Amino acid sequence: MKVYVSGKLVAERDAKISVFDHGLLYGDGVFEGIRAYNGRVFKLEEHIERLFDSARAIALEIPMTPTGIGRAVVRTCRANKIKDGYIRLIVTRGVGTLGLNPYTCKKGEVIVIAGSIQLYPRRLYEEGLSIVTVGTVRNHPEALNPSIKSLNYLNNILAKIEAINSGVLEAVMLNHAGNVAEATGDNIFVVKGRVLRTPPASAGILRGITRDIVIELAREKNYEVREETLSRYDLYTAEEVFLTGTAAEVIAVINIDRRKIGVGEPGPITRELASEFKKLAMGTGTPI
Numbered sequence: 001m002k003v004y005v006s007g008k009l010v011a012e013r014d015a016k017i018s019v020f021d022h023g024l025l026y027g028d029g030v031f032e033g034i035r036a037y038n039g040r041v042f043k044l045e046e047h048i049e050r051l052f053d054s055a056r057a058i059a060l061e062i063p064m065t066p067t068g069i070g071r072a073v074v075r076t077c078r079a080n081k082i083k084d085g086y087i088r089l090i091v092t093r094g095v096g097t098l099g100l101n102p103y104t105c106k107k108g109e110v111i112v113i114a115g116s117i118q119l120y121p122r123r124l125y126e127e128g129l130s131i132v133t134v135g136t137v138r139n140h141p142e143a144l145n146p147s148i149k150s151l152n153y154l155n156n157i158l159a160k161i162e163a164i165n166s167g168v169l170e171a172v173m174l175n176h177a178g179n180v181a182e183a184t185g186d187n188i189f190v191v192k193g194r195v196l197r198t199p200p201a202s203a204g205i206l207r208g209i210t211r212d213i214v215i216e217l218a219r220e221k222n223y224e225v226r227e228e229t230l231s232r233y234d235l236y237t238a239e240e241v242f243l244t245g246t247a248a249e250v251i252a253v254i255n256i257d258r259r260k261i262g263v264g265e266p267g268p269i270t271r272e273l274a275s276e277f278k279k280l281a282m283g284t285g286t287p288i
């Protein structure tokens with residue numbers, strides 16, 4: 001595998017950064033998870049835009065232009081002969097002194113890894129996922145805004161640990177007000193009749209690119225979509241629940257906190273939107 005680091009494509013074993021990089025010392029940096037489908041990078045511009053927004057929010061200057069980042073992503077995919085794959089784009093604060101002050105770091109470090117990902121076992125895309133709500137509260141937006149896709153994912157990891165310790169693969173996190181926020185790496189939707197609901201950005205979530213796509217696809221299919229505050233009651237009483245994310249794509253949830261959702265199998269609207277999503281993903285994107 002070839003990895004893009006410090007402006008060059010290098011062999012995997014040479015892809016290294018300093019132990020003094022604040023990305024390692026403090027989780028000080030930002031990232032994106034991007035997919036390639038059928039020889040094209042899916043929603044590349046949207047991911048780069050979000051990367052720059054995350055960087056701006058933490059006062060991190062990315063030492064490349066958005067166009068330059070796009071080129072580095074495509075170049076890395078080409079070097080690894082990626083047709084279908086997963087791209088991890090990372091910008092760390094760079095090398096600085098021991099001490100929090102980010103202004104001691106001279107230059108951010110841009111890294112691109114192009115490989116593959118399988119978030120949940122394939123059979124669960126047919127059968128649906130069982131999940132639980134967990135005690136770990138999603139980061140308060142005024143502490144570390146979940147809109148920032150930062151290298152500090154401990155909040156999500158703590159929730160993931162709780163889920164796995166309870167015998168399931170995914171967690172739903174509630175926000176500081178006790179309302180539904182999102183899963184550890186996915187957004188969440190509930191369906192009742194022809195109405196889809198998902199928590200608004202103000203609930204303290206990452207505004208998922210897959211979430212935006214699914215909202216648009218659903219509206220095209222004449223479903224009503226509302227960004228609305230959701231409680232656990234809304235999850236338990238939904239006819240269908242599904243998660244969306246770059247890694248997860250669209251996956252049905254059939255059980256939450258030991259309550260069967262709907263009839264306990266992936267519902268028709270989830271199936272329809274998953275199939276529309278796949279169609280779009282396979283047919284659009286930046287050519288590699």
Ligand code: PXG
Pocket residue numbers: 032033034119156182183184185186187205206207208209210211244245246247
């Ligand atoms: N919420 C959170 C907290 C995320 O980290 C999403 C929602 C979905 O956003 P997108 O833009 O991808 O639709 C994410 C994205 C992984 C992995 O390794 C996680 C994400 C992306 C890629 C890989 O688990 N999370």
